[in-house]
Structure formats: C-alpha cells, structure tokens
Amino acid sequence: MPEDPRVTRSRALILAAAHDHFVAHGYVGANVDLIAAEAGVAKRTVYNIYGGKEALFRAVVEESITIAERFSRELAAGIAAEGLEGVAVRLAGSVLGPRVLPLRRLLIGESRRFPELAVEYYDRAPGLVMRTLAGHLRDQPGLAVDDPQRAAEHLAFLVLGAPLDRALFDASAVPEDLEAVALAGVAAFRRAYAAEARPAPG
Incomplete structure (x- = not known):
C-alpha cells in the first residue's frame, strides 16, 4: 500500500532539517524538538515517523x-x-x-x-x-x-x-x-x- 503523501512530504522535510541540524550541532547536541521546528512539523510527527533521535x-x-x-x-x-x-x-x-x-x-x-x-x-x-x-x-x-x-x-x-x-x-x-x-x-x-x-x- 502506498505511503500517505502527507507522510512522505513530512518525512522529506524532517530528513532535510535533521541532516542540517546534526551537521551543525553533532549527535549529542542535537534536539529532536528543534529539528521538528526547523522542519515546520509538529514534534509528535517526528516521533511518530522515527521514534527518537537515534532512529532519526x-x-x-x-x-x-x-x-x-x-x-x-x-x-x-x-x-x-x-x-x-x-x-x-x-x-x-x-x-x-x-x-x-x-x-x-x-x-x-x-x-x-x-x-x-x-x-x-x-x-x-x-x-x-x-x-x-x-x-x-x-x-x-x-x-x-x-x-x-x-x-x-x-x-x-x-x-x-x-x-x-x-x-x-x-x-x-x-x-x-x-x-x-x-x-x-x-x-x-x-x-x-x-x-x-x-x-x-x-
């Protein structure tokens, strides 16, 4: 079954923001809530798709x-x-x-x-x-x-x-x-x- 287009779009936004955030802050200094804000999605969306910082x-x-x-x-x-x-x-x-x-x-x-x-x-x-x-x-x-x-x-x-x-x-x-x-x-x-x-x- 194809993924919901809204989830696909959110996934792309989150990955792009996470890449830049991890590069800027390192793994230890990264913050999932900030990644969500930078991606323009609710933090619950990040946790629903990826579960947490390590998985992201x-x-x-x-x-x-x-x-x-x-x-x-x-x-x-x-x-x-x-x-x-x-x-x-x-x-x-x-x-x-x-x-x-x-x-x-x-x-x-x-x-x-x-x-x-x-x-x-x-x-x-x-x-x-x-x-x-x-x-x-x-x-x-x-x-x-x-x-x-x-x-x-x-x-x-x-x-x-x-x-x-x-x-x-x-x-x-x-x-x-x-x-x-x-x-x-x-x-x-x-x-x-x-x-x-x-x-x-x-």
Missing part, C-alpha cells in the same frame, strides 16, 4: 547511503559516455559537496557511538564507488590494469584524496579549482597505468 540519525545516514548507491549506478553508466575524466569531475564534486562531506565528517566523529553504522556507510557509499570504478577499469582503452581494486583506489586518491583529507579537518579547504584537480589526477593515473609504459613480456 540512522535515517539521515541511510538517506545518504541511498544517494551514494544511486550515484554509483550513474557512475557506472557514465564511464562509457564521459570517460574517466567526466566521472572524476563528478566524483570530486559529489564527495566534496555540501551535503556529503559534512555528514561524512560527522559520522567519523560518531564512529565509536555507531560503529556498525560507520562500517555500513563505508561499505555501501565510498566502498561501493571503489568497487564500481574497479569493475570498469580493465575495459579502459590504453590502460594496463592488473589489479582493478588497487587501481580504483589509486584513481580515487589522485582525484580527491588530498582535498578530501584537508576538507575533513577544515570545512573551508575545498579548492576552487576542483575540476582542474580532478582532471590532473586522471592524467597522472593514465600515465601510471598506460599500457605502453609496461615492459614487453619475455
């Missing part, structure tokens, strides 16, 4: 995972059309964007409180992106890839590793020339994995 926090993380899974499917479809360069630019923009990065920073801080949630997030979000990239690297023309998973890790670090490390500690550190950084990372990856750079056997 988990729902915010689950929504982020769902977005990452959709993004991974789009990446898989985009590799053939856009090449590694287009995919790299989209990946950097997504991971270092204003919704993913603050939540990732928050979840790292709460990993001792929610260890299984942190592991699940890694497996179904950045881990899934790595597996998606790995699944397509062998098919890239001009590249010699013996270990796709390791190659995917190299590509991801070259594209966004250093900016991501800085941004996890300093929210203002995302470079303005993010596209140029991503493209330079792909260029370095192509040089490292160029088929002609491999010595001929025997």
Whole structure:
C-alpha cells in the first residue's frame, strides 16, 4: 500500500532539517524538538515517523547511503559516455559537496557511538564507488590494469584524496579549482597505468 503523501512530504522535510541540524550541532547536541521546528512539523510527527533521535540519525545516514548507491549506478553508466575524466569531475564534486562531506565528517566523529553504522556507510557509499570504478577499469582503452581494486583506489586518491583529507579537518579547504584537480589526477593515473609504459613480456 502506498505511503500517505502527507507522510512522505513530512518525512522529506524532517530528513532535510535533521541532516542540517546534526551537521551543525553533532549527535549529542542535537534536539529532536528543534529539528521538528526547523522542519515546520509538529514534534509528535517526528516521533511518530522515527521514534527518537537515534532512529532519526540512522535515517539521515541511510538517506545518504541511498544517494551514494544511486550515484554509483550513474557512475557506472557514465564511464562509457564521459570517460574517466567526466566521472572524476563528478566524483570530486559529489564527495566534496555540501551535503556529503559534512555528514561524512560527522559520522567519523560518531564512529565509536555507531560503529556498525560507520562500517555500513563505508561499505555501501565510498566502498561501493571503489568497487564500481574497479569493475570498469580493465575495459579502459590504453590502460594496463592488473589489479582493478588497487587501481580504483589509486584513481580515487589522485582525484580527491588530498582535498578530501584537508576538507575533513577544515570545512573551508575545498579548492576552487576542483575540476582542474580532478582532471590532473586522471592524467597522472593514465600515465601510471598506460599500457605502453609496461615492459614487453619475455
């Protein structure tokens, strides 16, 4: 049976407000009554849908995972059309964007409180992106890839590793020339994995 549209709308408002509230105040400092007010719904509505702060926090993380899974499917479809360069630019923009990065920073801080949630997030979000990239690297023309998973890790670090490390500690550190950084990372990856750079056997 389809969900009542009013509940669907309330759910979307609550999740959006909860994401921003948790990012701003952390898990411990978050207040469900304030989240309800920021979402423009009655606090009873929040408790009826989610039950409490922990369930609401988990729902915010689950929504982020769902977005990452959709993004991974789009990446898989985009590799053939856009090449590694287009995919790299989209990946950097997504991971270092204003919704993913603050939540990732928050979840790292709460990993001792929610260890299984942190592991699940890694497996179904950045881990899934790595597996998606790995699944397509062998098919890239001009590249010699013996270990796709390791190659995917190299590509991801070259594209966004250093900016991501800085941004996890300093929210203002995302470079303005993010596209140029991503493209330079792909260029370095192509040089490292160029088929002609491999010595001929025997």
